Amino acid sequence: MMHIDRGLGAGRRAAALAIAVALVAAPTALAQSSAAEGIAKYREALQDGNPAELWEARGEGLWKEPRGPAKASLEQCDLGLGAGVVKGAYAQLPKYFADADRVMDLETRLVWCMVKLQGTSDADARKNPFGNGTDRKSNIEALVAYITSESRGVKMNVSLAHPKEAQMYKVGDKIFYFRGGPHDFGCVTCHGADNQRIRLQDLPNLTKVEGAQKAYTTWPAYRVSQGELRTFQWRLNDCFRQQRFPELEFGSDASIALTMFLAKNANGAAFDAPAIKR
Amino acid sequence: MTARRILFAALFAAILVGCATSPSDDRISVDASTMLKSSFKARGQAGLDRLDQDDTQRLCSEAAGKTPPREVAERIEKQNLATIQYPADGKLVGDWKNGEKIAQEGRGKQYSDDPAGPVGGNCYACHQLAPQEVAYGTIGPSLYRFGKLRGYGIEMQRYAYGKIFNSEAFAACSTMPRFGHNGILSEQQIKDVTALLMDPASPVNQ
Amino acid sequence: MADPMKIRASLVGDTTEVKVLMSHEMETGQRKDAQGVVIPAWFIQTVTVTHGGKTVLAAQWGPAVSKNPFVSFKFKGGAKGDKVTIAWADNRGDKRTDEATIA
Incomplete structure (x- = not known):
């Protein structure tokens, strides 16, 4: 007895099913909910054997392996809960780190540790944040997959106790509503109301607690359509591309401010990633 | 005397600003702008000048996803109404078949897009139009039977053309891009999309 | 060198259930790159699973x-x-x- 999960094939089948359903009935609320159910079933079928585990395994290896000019592992990296504590660390990020005198998200902190512990140059550490196939694998994505997997089931608990954390949150809030570029788009254009779709893709309302919780706790995710694991930094980067903005720099303050805004709004929800998305 | 008057004027201005929004909120807006400038890099056709807001973008950002106060909304609508350029030849309705292609085309203006084109309106991302296309978004209202329900007269043609050219002229802080005003679509493209909505033969009106 | 597989094997009653994730591009040979050049096919052709010296599964993939x-x-x-x-x-x-150990 053998069962092969053909990710892309299954995706096409689910899409065909959704279209077939919509063609039979007039495009009413009923057809929309059937389409949503079809997509939900497809997601459920993918849960078993999420290829994100391949990234998690590679990331765990990278975390423990002595690397860089200093031939050191990242095991002494302080992700906020003390040197080397990985379990639950992601659920409290971003946070203020006194040694860097800066609010950092996971990706920025990893770059910091690669520089401080492994002696890698800052430019080298942030060189390849988003992978593309076998030729261009990203170590950051793999490390993020591993570290976030160690927070699965942990309740989001981001603090604004430090003035710099509170400031990051407020600025992130402003950036969320910032409209610009040739299309006047901002985050709020797509993520400011309930029950909206772009084409057939459901859009979470990130101005509400439930929306922010559901969205934030399911990144990073393995994107079946890309065959890649994508981090929250990637999610922000690609949203701004579609907003017709210039390119959001990896680990920039604006990326951390927005992450802070959304992570804090997700407080109280159990973290549930790496997930799998279409 | 003159110096004193200037001082008074400056004080008065400062009080006005203070009334409009709390100083700390202003401070955060400035911090956000500064942070954005240092967090993006120019890529492809998308330069850093895209982070410079015009009056409408700034006022709508301040409204933070809500409808702005009435006097602000009226100011935005008045300013944007003045920008609408109707075609010199007086013809507002082009070819709906081209309009359908423009409505389907999602590319254009992203740094990942070829600056030579194509550039579309991506209307289906947010609106229902022709019933044959089931993969439509719901950020904007359904435009199915737009002309059939509202009539095909010249006034409605002018409204449709004007709305596509500059949506902010009719609804301040609309989520819809200002396709003509911001040079996303050409005059001919706007005519063709207007036809998709207003031509009685268009699938939208069946 | 390809990344390791992720394998889980567990005994349920008298049956061993095995779940395997493999890291592979599985390029179809049908896709083109940004320049329009066909990306050559590259895919796993055979999968063999052995237990106690005996083949329990043999598959040919495309x-x-x-x-x-x-x-x-x-x-x-x-x-x-x-x-x-x-x-x-x-x-x-x-x-x-x-290799994996049955749990």
Whole structure:
């Protein structure tokens, strides 16, 4: 007895099913909910054997392996809960780190540790944040997959106790509503109301607690359509591309401010990633 | 005397600003702008000048996803109404078949897009139009039977053309891009999309 | 060298359930790159699973199987602590063998 999960094939089948359903009935609320159910079933079928585990395994290896000019592992990296504590660390990020005198998200902190512990140059550490196939694998994505997997089931608990954390949150809030570029788009254009779709893709309302919780706790995710694991930094980067903005720099303050805004709004929800998305 | 008057004027201005929004909120807006400038890099056709807001973008950002106060909304609508350029030849309705292609085309203006084109309106991302296309978004209202329900007269043609050219002229802080005003679509493209909505033969009106 | 497989093998009653994730591009040979050049086909052709020196599964795959494939199957006769060995070979001659212990 053998069962092969053909990710892309299954995706096409689910899409065909959704279209077939919509063609039979007039495009009413009923057809929309059937389409949503079809997509939900497809997601459920993918849960078993999420290829994100391949990234998690590679990331765990990278975390423990002595690397860089200093031939050191990242095991002494302080992700906020003390040197080397990985379990639950992601659920409290971003946070203020006194040694860097800066609010950092996971990706920025990893770059910091690669520089401080492994002696890698800052430019080298942030060189390849988003992978593309076998030729261009990203170590950051793999490390993020591993570290976030160690927070699965942990309740989001981001603090604004430090003035710099509170400031990051407020600025992130402003950036969320910032409209610009040739299309006047901002985050709020797509993520400011309930029950909206772009084409057939459901859009979470990130101005509400439930929306922010559901969205934030399911990144990073393995994107079946890309065959890649994508981090929250990637999610922000690609949203701004579609907003017709210039390119959001990896680990920039604006990326951390927005992450802070959304992570804090997700407080109280159990973290549930790496997930799998279409 | 003159110096004193200037001082008074400056004080008065400062009080006005203070009334409009709390100083700390202003401070955060400035911090956000500064942070954005240092967090993006120019890529492809998308330069850093895209982070410079015009009056409408700034006022709508301040409204933070809500409808702005009435006097602000009226100011935005008045300013944007003045920008609408109707075609010199007086013809507002082009070819709906081209309009359908423009409505389907999602590319254009992203740094990942070829600056030579194509550039579309991506209307289906947010609106229902022709019933044959089931993969439509719901950020904007359904435009199915737009002309059939509202009539095909010249006034409605002018409204449709004007709305596509500059949506902010009719609804301040609309989520819809200002396709003509911001040079996303050409005059001919706007005519063709207007036809998709207003031509009685268009699938939208069946 | 390809990344290791991720294997889980567990005994349920008298049946061993095995779940395997493989890291592979599984390029179909139908896609083109940004320049319009066809990306050559590159996919796993054979999968062999052995337990106690006996082949319990042999499969021939083609380019229709997705990137980073997932295989789940069951066989009878395993015991806790036994080793299950999984091997694949692709059309470029790349090979990978990994082992898991039945839990």
